[in-house]
Amino acid sequence: xxxxxxxxxxxxxxxxxxxxxxxxxxxxxxxxxxxxxxxxxxxxxxxxxxxxxxxxxxxxxxxxxxxxxxxxxxxxxxxxxxxxxxxxxxxxxxxxxxxxxxxxxxxxxxxxxxxxxxxxxxxxxxxxxxxxxxxxxxxxxxxxxxxxxxxxxxxxxxxxxxxxxxxxxxxxxxxxxxxxxxxxxxxxxxxxxxxxxxxxxxxxxxxxxxxxxxxxxxxxxxxxxxxxxxxxxxxxxxxxxxxxxxxxxxxxxxxxxxxxxxxxxxxxxxxxxxxxxxxxxxxxxxxxxxxxxxxxxxxxxxxxxxxxxxxxxxxxxxxxxxxxxxxxxxxxxxxxxxxxxxxxxxxxxxxxxxxxxxxxxxxxxx
Numbered sequence: 001x002x003x004x005x006x007x008x009x010x011x012x013x014x015x016x017x018x019x020x021x022x023x024x025x026x027x028x029x030x031x032x033x034x035x036x037x038x039x040x041x042x043x044x045x046x047x048x049x050x051x052x053x054x055x056x057x058x059x060x061x062x063x064x065x066x067x068x069x070x071x072x073x074x075x076x077x078x079x080x081x082x083x084x085x086x087x088x089x090x091x092x093x094x095x096x097x098x099x100x101x102x103x104x105x106x107x108x109x110x111x112x113x114x115x116x117x118x119x120x121x122x123x124x125x126x127x128x129x130x131x132x133x134x135x136x137x138x139x140x141x142x143x144x145x146x147x148x149x150x151x152x153x154x155x156x157x158x159x160x161x162x163x164x165x166x167x168x169x170x171x172x173x174x175x176x177x178x179x180x181x182x183x184x185x186x187x188x189x190x191x192x193x194x195x196x197x198x199x200x201x202x203x204x205x206x207x208x209x210x211x212x213x214x215x216x217x218x219x220x221x222x223x224x225x226x227x228x229x230x231x232x233x234x235x236x237x238x239x240x241x242x243x244x245x246x247x248x249x250x251x252x253x254x255x256x257x258x259x260x261x262x263x264x265x266x267x268x269x270x271x272x273x274x275x276x277x278x279x280x281x282x283x284x285x286x287x288x289x290x291x292x293x294x295x296x297x298x299x300x301x302x303x304x305x306x307x308x309x310x311x312x313x314x315x316x317x318x319x320x321x322x323x324x325x326x327x328x329x330x331x332x333x334x335x336x337x338x339x340x341x342x343x344x345x346x347x348x349x350x351x352x353x354x355x356x357x358x359x360x361x362x363x364x365x366x
Contacts, residue, residue, distance in 0.1 A: 301344030
């Protein structure tokens, strides 16, 4: 018999409660209570890759998925229930791939074709508590990211020729999947070249650009390698819940903690709400009267590319998980956080600006 499972669903509320770990999500860069020291030290948010063999659904997770099915598709509790059938299964399949690789930079068409047999069988997997296909897709994503990171870092060891015409399309949601790894190589040649050019236009020197990008790509590889089976489960289950209602989400314990923190009316921090946007962390909103808003040096839409606590080193956060960046930005009252930002008004290739914000108590309106 399954033990009781803590799970969180917003069934009919016009509010997005949570999102997957790799999809754009929102978290407040605030802290519920002061840290032990006046000046927090920067530590790696997670250490050590998770073995691929560990990516297997637990009994509790499979039972939880079955419970979500009972609430959303087999009851009258949901505001807009939808039968879990082959049609919904196909929607879940598409949304799952879009969530993992919405820009079509990692999976190939061959990968998608390999898993196509599950397109109309995910409904049976949820009902039958047999979720391994979802975890297999997730680990394939992790494998492909590792391959792209290796390619990008190797490419940085060579120079780029900017004397030829080339086009890089930022918005790739509607682009076709690359046929194979060779086509992905061609795509990533442009991707890395574009990243290099943007830093070059920002006034960086070649050696500095090479170090910055190598570290950025390495961090992406590290972040993905450190994903946990819970992340796979949350991502997949949100593909299900959001296929029924975009305002309905499953929250893992860590996501639930961040959500509960964001609901408190009195917190300590800089008073900014952050959101992932492509590889950037973007300021989504600022709490009126909070330190970020009072500073007058930050604006909604500003991109944060590096973070430093107090007088400590700046840490490049391009490609980081949003919850890890939030953890880095949080600080108690009186502590200083330094942000390397690209102001929204300057555009992606604009001049960077270093700003300092002193944490304070932030009061939120009811």
